[in-house]
Amino acid sequence: MNSEVISVRTGSRRAVHDLTDQASQFVRERGDGLLHLFVPHATAGLAIIETGAGSDDDLLAALEDLLPADGRWLHRHGTPGHGRDHVMPALVPPYATVPVLAGRLALGTWQSICLVDLNVDNPVRQVRLSFLTG
Amino acid sequence: MNSEVISVRTGSRRAVHDLTDQASQFVRERGDGLLHLFVPHATAGLAIIETGAGSDDDLLAALEDLLPADGRWLHRHGTPGHGRDHVMPALVPPYATVPVLAGRLALGTWQSICLVDLNVDNPVRQVRLSFLTG
Amino acid sequence: MNSEVISVRTGSRRAVHDLTDQASQFVRERGDGLLHLFVPHATAGLAIIETGAGSDDDLLAALEDLLPADGRWLHRHGTPGHGRDHVMPALVPPYATVPVLAGRLALGTWQSICLVDLNVDNPVRQVRLSFLTG
Numbered sequence: 305m306n307s308e309v310i311s312v313r314t315g316s317r318r319a320v321h322d323l324t325d326q327a328s329q330f331v332r333e334r335g336d337g338l339l340h341l342f343v344p345h346a347t348a349g350l351a352i353i354e355t356g357a358g359s360d361d362d363l364l365a366a367l368e369d370l371l372p373a374d375g376r377w378l379h380r381h382g383t384p385g386h387g388r389d390h391v392m393p394a395l396v397p398p399y400a401t402v403p404v405l406a407g408r409l410a411l412g413t414w415q416s417i418c419l420v421d422l423n424v425d426n427p428v429r430q431v432r433l434s435f436l437t438g
Numbered sequence: 439m440n441s442e443v444i445s446v447r448t449g450s451r452r453a454v455h456d457l458t459d460q461a462s463q464f465v466r467e468r469g470d471g472l473l474h475l476f477v478p479h480a481t482a483g484l485a486i487i488e489t490g491a492g493s494d495d496d497l498l499a500a501l502e503d504l505l506p507a508d509g510r511w512l513h514r515h516g517t518p519g520h521g522r523d524h525v526m527p528a529l530v531p532p533y534a535t536v537p538v539l540a541g542r543l544a545l546g547t548w549q550s551i552c553l554v555d556l557n558v559d560n561p562v563r564q565v566r567l568s569f570l571t572g
Numbered sequence: 573m574n575s576e577v578i579s580v581r582t583g584s585r586r587a588v589h590d591l592t593d594q595a596s597q598f599v600r601e602r603g604d605g606l607l608h609l610f611v612p613h614a615t616a617g618l619a620i621i622e623t624g625a626g627s628d629d630d631l632l633a634a635l636e637d638l639l640p641a642d643g644r645w646l647h648r649h650g651t652p653g654h655g656r657d658h659v660m661p662a663l664v665p666p667y668a669t670v671p672v673l674a675g676r677l678a679l680g681t682w683q684s685i686c687l688v689d690l691n692v693d694n695p696v697r698q699v700r701l702s703f704l705t706g
Contacts, residue, residue, distance in 0.1 A: 305706030307604065337706075340671065342678065344678065344679060370634075370638060376633070377626065377630045378627075378633075379622070388634075390622055390625075391630050393619065393620055394621055432671055432678060436605075436606060436706035437706060438706075
């Protein structure tokens with residue numbers, strides 16, 4: 305299994321960060337297999353959605369609505385409401401898998417692989433990319 | 439990696455479409471490994487749930503409640519409220535993985551692999567099935 | 573593919589049950605590859621979250637809020653509200669994948685692999701662990 309870690313700057317705001325270019329680069333010339341992405345963080349997830357047409361902000365708004373950043377959470381430290389950031393990976397998991405054919409991601413036209421990071425206290429994130437030849 | 443694409447007719451209504459038979463067929467005689475399913479669409483997902491006892495409609499009702507098809511979404515085109523269809527794959531991802539043993543899906547008794555398609559404007563969907571021997 | 577099933581006692585209360593130690597044990601001395609976890613049940617899921625600091629109970633509370641155990645569900649049998657347990661695996665899927673490097677799970681410091689079981693009627697659950705060498 306080929307595996308490497310990349311660093312991603314998500315900044316100090318809630319972010320949907322497109323990783324597709326870096327993932328495409330990683331699988332280039334690897335033939336057929338499966339790309340596995342993994343975020344080794346407890347307050348980030350991976351989503352495969354369309355970007356650049358509003359859905360990235362729509363996802364952040366939906367998460368704000370489904371997991372409000374208020375005082376309800378038992379897990380308390382850091383920024384107020386931060387407890388909900390720790391629940392998010394149960395719904396938006398820290399892994400994703402995408403088929404690779406002849407060194408190309410078999411994504412649909414409108415799909416991008418995105419890091420979802422609600423945590424405003426960690427501006428830099430790691431993402432592990434692994435390739436399984438199957 | 440063995441990989442092929444099947445076409446699925448989900449029609450012009452919101453649908454939970456059972457793919458288990460086609461997936462079982464695909465892995466037959468392949469021995470031990472992992473089945474990977476992938477939907478190359480930005481408004482569909484895959485869920486492993488019980489079908490035929492109400493839970494398929496319960497899932498559609500829950501998604502209606504969690505991601506209402508109203509005017510809140512920035513992503514606007516097609517049927518009103520369609521923006522929420524683009525958020526769904528962050529919660530119901532476009533991939534799924536199931537162990538295969540001796541050419542059989544190692545699903546539980548009540549589990550079915552389902553395509554979840556909220557988008558009423560795309561009656562036919564693609565699903566990529568891939569088999570990793572591990 | 574190496575694959576085995578373990579039994580987990582989740583008891584008769586809603587539970588987030590940490591599987592990390594058993595998963596670590598399973599991958600020990602296996603080198604590099606991918607750990608695949610699968611729950612062959614229609615009312616349980618797997619989540620990778622922090623445990624022991626409140627987030628396990630926060631997740632149960634969030635699921636209570638997102639999928640209320642009330643009379644809205646078509647799927648009716650067992651404990652009242654049980655229908656929502658059957659919707660949960662669409663949001664908290666019954667599979668998870670974690671990279672393994674030199675026989676160690678490549679989890680982040682605060683990540684644990686957890687079985688999420690809302691179903692109070694099934695005190696013992698199965699989890700299938702599989703290792704792909706890629």
